[in-house]
Amino acid sequence: MTKARAYAAQDATSPLAPISFERREVRPDDVQIDIMFCGVCHSDLHQARNDWKNSIYPMVPGHEIVGHASKVGSNVKDIKEGDLVAVGCMVDSCGGCQECKDHFEQFCAGGMTPTYNSYERDGKTLAQGGYSDVIVVKRSFVLTVPGNLDPAAAAPLLCAGITTYSPLKHWGAGPGKKVGIVGLGGLGHMGVKFARAFGAQVAVFTTSPNKREDALRLGAHEVILSKDPEDMKKHAGSFDFILDTVSAPHDLNNYLPLLKRDGTITLVGVPDSDHPPVAPFNLIFGRKRLAGSLIGGIAETQEMLDFCGEHNIVSDIEMIDIQDIEKAFTRMAKSDVKYRFVIDMKSLAA
Ligand code: NAP
Numbered sequence: 001m002t003k004a005r006a007y008a009a010q011d012a013t014s015p016l017a018p019i020s021f022e023r024r025e026v027r028p029d030d031v032q033i034d035i036m037f038c039g040v041c042h043s044d045l046h047q048a049r050n051d052w053k054n055s056i057y058p059m060v061p062g063h064e065i066v067g068h069a070s071k072v073g074s075n076v077k078d079i080k081e082g083d084l085v086a087v088g089c090m091v092d093s094c095g096g097c098q099e100c101k102d103h104f105e106q107f108c109a110g111g112m113t114p115t116y117n118s119y120e121r122d123g124k125t126l127a128q129g130g131y132s133d134v135i136v137v138k139r140s141f142v143l144t145v146p147g148n149l150d151p152a153a154a155a156p157l158l159c160a161g162i163t164t165y166s167p168l169k170h171w172g173a174g175p176g177k178k179v180g181i182v183g184l185g186g187l188g189h190m191g192v193k194f195a196r197a198f199g200a201q202v203a204v205f206t207t208s209p210n211k212r213e214d215a216l217r218l219g220a221h222e223v224i225l226s227k228d229p230e231d232m233k234k235h236a237g238s239f240d241f242i243l244d245t246v247s248a249p250h251d252l253n254n255y256l257p258l259l260k261r262d263g264t265i266t267l268v269g270v271p272d273s274d275h276p277p278v279a280p281f282n283l284i285f286g287r288k289r290l291a292g293s294l295i296g297g298i299a300e301t302q303e304m305l306d307f308c309g310e311h312n313i314v315s316d317i318e319m320i321d322i323q324d325i326e327k328a329f330t331r332m333a334k335s336d337v338k339y340r341f342v343i344d345m346k347s348l349a350a
């Protein structure tokens with residue numbers, strides 16, 4: 001067993017605090033990783049605070065993990081000690097169902113094993129995430145990070161990156177398509193970078209007028225203030241695809257009229273309560289679609305990382321010490337992040 005140090009939530013209201021616990025001994029198919037950096041996803045905040053009413057404590061959040069392989073199991077031939085590796089939102093799945101065979105481990109029929117806030121497949125061991133100095137994960141859920149990417153700025157790719165890359169690719173964001181990204185936070189700013197890299201015409205919908213310049217710098221062609229009905233109306237019937245990354249309930253009926261015929265709005269944000277009901281007329285006229293998407297499979301996550309290596313895409317980050325995690329959570333809840341907090345895990349030793 002390997003002793004791990006970490007920060008954990010003990011319940012929905014107390015601040016995260018230091019704990020130590022044991023990681024499992026490296027099995028033949030495992031990789032042990034010394035964690036260098038971990039991104040702070042809004043899902044960490046939702047789950048630490050029990051927003052989704054499914055939290056298991058003590059909980060070590062964190063599913064945007066980058067570090068060096070420090071031990072490899074005897075069956076692992078393609079990763080060696082010292083390699084720059086990563087772990088995202090899943091650490092296991094059944095491996096035998098059709099979804100797993102089709103490389104959609106996130107939709108595993110038996111339920112995938114999330115990196116934290118879950119039990120491992122033995123049903124007893126709590127899975128604990130990346131706000132920690134070390135983690136042990138099956139090779140088949142470990143990603144490799146292209147050497148040209150800054151490891152700290154690559155960490156958010158493991159969730160914010162794949163969660164936007166996958167739907168943008170699936171729904172065909174590319175040349176000749178007008179794509180909207182709703183919410184310029186961790187996910188949203190990665191969505192802008194990918195949609196632009198895929199060659200689409202990109203618009204950002206934001207509630208924060210002070211993010212306009214950043215949105216343009218990140219690659220958007222235009223910025224729409226979503227609280228300004230006149231600004232919204234100008235874009236009626238013009239979008240092929242809208243990706244909604246917002247972490248709070250809001251009225252989707254404001255966005256559906258902006259889609260073209262056969263256009264799609266896809267939700268990735270998971271608020272703590274439902275959006276107001278969608279009016280059927282807003283879907284019927286124009287044969288519009290309302291869809292959802294969950295992270296991406298492991299093969300697609302590796303594809304995304306390799307794409308980022310080729311195109312030099314990383315997240316815009318603010319580095320923090322782990323002792324400042326509560327300050328980061330408070331700022332994230334106020335949409336005040338540019339555009340992802342990343343924990344420097346060296347601070348755990350301080
Ligand atoms: P984030 O960095 O906090 O960004 C969310 C953005 O939403 C904010 O920056 C803000 O953008 C906008 N926003 C916040 N409150 C709003 C409100 N009341 N009305 C309208 N807009 C609002 O969060 P994130 O890490 O990107 O995560 C976003 C959501 O995706 C979370 O719910 C998270 O749990 C979920 N998520 C889902 C998946 C998946 O697989 N489906 C994966 C990861 C995360 P502006 O300031 O530009 O308005």
Ligand code: ZN
Pocket residue numbers: 041042043044063089159160
């Ligand atoms: Zn996440």
